[in-house]
Amino acid sequence: MHTSLQPKTNIRLLVIWSVVALSVAVVASPTPWLFLGSGMVLGACAGIIQLRALRESSRALLAAQSTIEVRRALSSSRSGRYYIYTFWFSMAVLLALAFYVFRGRAFVGLLAGYSAFAFMRELLTLRGTFELHRLSTEQRE
DSSP: OOGGGSHHHHHHHHHHHHHHHHHHHHHSSSOOHHHHHHHHHHHHHHHHHHHHHHHHTHHHHHHOOSHHHHHHHHHTSHHHHHHHHHHHHHHHHHHHHHHHHHGGGHHHHHHHHHHHHHHHHHHHHHHHHHHHHHHHHHHHO
16 A cells, blocks of 8 residues: 555645644744635545545555555545546645735745645544544555
8 A cells, every 4th residue: 555545644734734734834924814714625625535436446456556556546436436526526626825925925825725724634634544544554455
């Protein structure tokens, strides 16, 4: 199973994205609440869909050894394809919103939005990585 599907990696990413989101919230002036909130809502939607995709594609994901194989495994299920579409749609929305609201400082809005998005997605898929880990250990026994 690829390391991106391990609970340890998921927990590390949760910490990283929470630190980034909190740092942007503290440092940016004005605080980009719109982006943090939008990112959290979009990330929650994507996380729910990705969790379902992890469950639907568990066999293929357990066999995946590279990021390309993980993407291929996710793309093999309907929920996985919906997740990928949701991810890119969310990024387009956050990018457009960042350029519309912040214009010259769009990076700040995009960073706030993406970090909140990634945090929520990782939080909601944490259970799925533990399920995959459990299935992986059962397979080895």
